[in-house]
Amino acid sequence: MPQVMDADRMSRALTRIAHEILERNRGLDELALVGIRTRGVPLARRIARALKEINGDDVPTGALDITLYRDDLMRHPVGPQPLVRRTEIPFSIDDRKIMLVDDVLYTGRTIRAALDALIDFGRPRVIQLIALVDRGHRELPIKADYVGKNLPTSLKQSVQVRLQEIDGTDEIVIEGEP
Amino acid sequence: MSTRAADRPESAERAPERTPNQDPAAPRLKSRHLLGIAGLDAEEITLILDTAEAMKEIGGRAIKKVPTLRGRTVVNLFFEPSTRTRTSFEIAEKRLSADTLSIATATSSVTKGETLVDTVRNLEAMSPDMIVMRHASSGAPELLARICRSAIINAGDGMHEHPTQALLDAFTIRAHKGRLAGLKVAIVGDLLHSRVFRSNVILLKTMGADVWACGPATLIPPGLERLGARSTTSVDEAVEGADVVMLLRIQHERMQGHYIPSLREYFALFGMTPERVRRAREDVIVMHPGPMNRGVEIDSAVADGPFSVILEQVSNGVAVRMAVLYLLSGWDGRNDEALVEGR
Numbered sequence: 350m351p352q353v354m355d356a357d358r359m360s361r362a363l364t365r366i367a368h369e370i371l372e373r374n375r376g377l378d379e380l381a382l383v384g385i386r387t388r389g390v391p392l393a394r395r396i397a398r399a400l401k402e403i404n405g406d407d408v409p410t411g412a413l414d415i416t417l418y419r420d421d422l423m424r425h426p427v428g429p430q431p432l433v434r435r436t437e438i439p440f441s442i443d444d445r446k447i448m449l450v451d452d453v454l455y456t457g458r459t460i461r462a463a464l465d466a467l468i469d470f471g472r473p474r475v476i477q478l479i480a481l482v483d484r485g486h487r488e489l490p491i492k493a494d495y496v497g498k499n500l501p502t503s504l505k506q507s508v509q510v511r512l513q514e515i516d517g518t519d520e521i522v523i524e525g526e527p
Numbered sequence: 528m529s530t531r532a533a534d535r536p537e538s539a540e541r542a543p544e545r546t547p548n549q550d551p552a553a554p555r556l557k558s559r560h561l562l563g564i565a566g567l568d569a570e571e572i573t574l575i576l577d578t579a580e581a582m583k584e585i586g587g588r589a590i591k592k593v594p595t596l597r598g599r600t601v602v603n604l605f606f607e608p609s610t611r612t613r614t615s616f617e618i619a620e621k622r623l624s625a626d627t628l629s630i631a632t633a634t635s636s637v638t639k640g641e642t643l644v645d646t647v648r649n650l651e652a653m654s655p656d657m658i659v660m661r662h663a664s665s666g667a668p669e670l671l672a673r674i675c676r677s678a679i680i681n682a683g684d685g686m687h688e689h690p691t692q693a694l695l696d697a698f699t700i701r702a703h704k705g706r707l708a709g710l711k712v713a714i715v716g717d718l719l720h721s722r723v724f725r726s727n728v729i730l731l732k733t734m735g736a737d738v739w740a741c742g743p744a745t746l747i748p749p750g751l752e753r754l755g756a757r758s759t760t761s762v763d764e765a766v767e768g769a770d771v772v773m774l775l776r777i778q779h780e781r782m783q784g785h786y787i788p789s790l791r792e793y794f795a796l797f798g799m800t801p802e803r804v805r806r807a808r809e810d811v812i813v814m815h816p817g818p819m820n821r822g823v824e825i826d827s828a829v830a831d832g833p834f835s836v837i838l839e840q841v842s843n844g845v846a847v848r849m850a851v852l853y854l855l856s857g858w859d860g861r862n863d864e865a866l867v868e869g870r
Contacts, residue, residue: 414581417593417623423856429555430857432574433581433850469590 354498356519359481362497363392366479367399369495370448377404379474380446383411385463386434388452391514392481396450411438413449418462436466443471448495452510454480457491482521484508503527556854560672560679563688564729572734576698578850579843585622586845596625596856600655603629604647605682606662611817611841612682612692616659619848625656647671657855660684665722678855686720692816693726695847697734699840700771703812708735713765713807714756715741715797716775716824719748719786723816724775728754741765742775742797745786762797769807772834773814774799774824790823800826804834812836 354362374380377400384393390412397408414434416422422430449463460478467476481497486504498521502508506525513519554574558566567575585593601620605613613629620627630650641649643662650658657678660668665685672679683689697707704710712731718724718740728751731738738756740747741764751758759765766772777793787793804813813825813834821827830837 417585417595417853422595423598429553430854432553433578433853435581436584465594469592470588 352520352522353500354482354521356513359497359519359521360395362481363395364399364403366495366497367396367403370396370400370477370479371404373477373494374446377406377408379444380448381409381411381440381442382448382450382479383413383438383442383467384450385459386412386414388510388512388515389413389450391512392452392479393448393450396448396479409440411440412436413438413463413466415459415462415466418466420458420462438470441471442467442473444474447473447476448479449476450479452481452512453508454478454483454491454493454496455486455508457487457489460491461489481510482508559855560668560681561690561851561855562668562672562679562681564690564693564726564733565688567690567730567733569733569735572694572697572730575694575847575850575854576701578854579694579698579846582622582849582853583843583846585849586842592622592624594624595853596620596623599625599657599856600653601625601627601657601659601852602650602655602677603627603682604650604658604660605629606632606643606660606667607683609661609682611844612661612689615841615844616680616682616691616848619845619852622845623849623852625852643667644670644674647675651675651677657852680851680855683722685722686725687722688726688729689722689816690726691844691848691851692723693730694851695840695844696723696727696773696814696816697730698843698847699814699836700812702839702843703810703836704770707731710736710770711739711768712736712771712773713739713741713769714773714775715762715765715799717746717777717786718742718751718775719746720778721775725754727773728756732756739765739769743787743793762799762803763806766803766806769811771812771814772799772804772807773816774819775816776818776820777823790820794823794826798822798824798826799829801828801832804829804832814840816840 382393382397384390393410397410400408414436416431416433451459477494479495480493482500483493483496484500484502506523509522509524511518511520554570556571585591603613603616617627617629655677657680659680659682661682662684665687667684668679668681681688681690701707714724714727728738732755740751740756740758741762744760747758811834813829815825815837819825819830821830
């Protein structure tokens, strides 16, 4: 089970993403971070912390649950539905720059669902995408604006992001035959 | 696991995968119908209440709608008058993007002598996915669940059960108290004719609450102890130190005999007045499933007072019904083996 990122490198990747956000957006005015549940949420909070350390400004963060927007939810109705968790966006997203945060970018279907969900909340000025890992194999025309690590994978492999807040450790591992 | 099921590739090369919802350890509803609270365990009740928390947030958005039940058809079949429950289900269905239609029996062929089973068989021929029904006969939804491919949701059957009302009551209590276990809940009123009472007692006992049932001796159902509730005819004893006081309507329409001497006497002995509420805990909440008879089971000063959560119950009803509709929508009756075999 090869580890492809440890805690130290993860923290540096997130700090680098924070710098890139500042560079591209010329300051933090009107900026907000929205993490996709589950692991996008702690990642969004960490990036907000990194931004505060660099710039001193607080960036609001929110949590988005995309379950009710999934495109595969009703296609195989043969059993119990997946758990729905609370979406918490405690600020207006109208005219804001929204940084959408997810752990692994793969087919792009989660992001499609997240975009639909976000737009039900208002009309952001811009939505940019942050992914800790981009493992390829897109099925929709979606691209990340900020990537922690590009990780070429085969379809048979799975990529596990583990975070201190949820899993008790910070690492990314890749499982299965290449 | 970080690979969300929605994010797995559709490619043919992947090993056959389980559909998104198949984590065997995840909590789930065991039945594809909701006929009553009896039969649900604490884990299933908690799943519904937790899901309702997520649904509640949707009601606070500018666009109060998610695409989840797009293309699903829900029939609301009400054989008894209802404003609150029917409206609540309709709003819940629309917020989940289901196609809905409501049938009130006054305008249906039931008035032309069609039987319940025939009415429903004809509706089923048009392939609805779920049927929400209210009926004056206890057990009517159970009967339909045996012959229907659609999921049946009981919206109140006779004097039997009204599961979504008990769930929204529990949701409201949990929102205020943070828990259900260990709370003293006093339920005062017409217990005998009340399906809300039955569903509530079963739910509250399953979740570990201490339930006190109070009403005139003529309106206390026999066998109450089997449900685990304590009964008393003294409203003061029931309310003393209670965390929750729940009032039930005196149901004139179901009363065939003389259970109480007069409504005025009922109010004098059992009506919830501010003086009686003072015996409960300082942070008591006062509930009523509606419709209220002011001046019979509840004094207006209590109904509109600081402890009343009666209108909150109504708004929570939508979230709880969304949760039930969502959780039951994963099943498809056409693939139900038990049903195909005729059970």
